[in-house]
Amino acid sequence: MMRIAPMSQTFGDHAGARPPEWADMEKVAHTLAYDGLIVKDFQTGKPLLPQRWASITAPTLVIVGGNSEPFFHDGAQALVNDMPNAQRRVLEGQDHAVSPAALAPVLVEFFNANATTR
16 A cells, blocks of 8 residues: 555655655565554554553663654654663664664674673
8 A cells, every 4th residue: 555655645755754665665574463462552542551661671772863753753752751771762863764884883883882781
């Protein structure tokens, strides 16, 4: 359905929004049903239940693209507020489709900083 929908319906009129490469999307299409099962209870438009993720004590990095829609920023901050060892990083100039080149250094830094925390 996304492939045949008008681009403004699929990606909105947000600055920086662009259609994906369909060949790449088709390669992972079989995983979308699993993605939906995992997130279905958290995409109802309601705030997270207080303390829902508070028992997760592992160091956690919550990343959001600086150009992402506000709901991504709100969701990221809600997770950080609820998790005792979470930190939020904003990747400026990125949207939901984060560039691997922008993501990799942030992940390396986080994992190196937390390598002894096991």
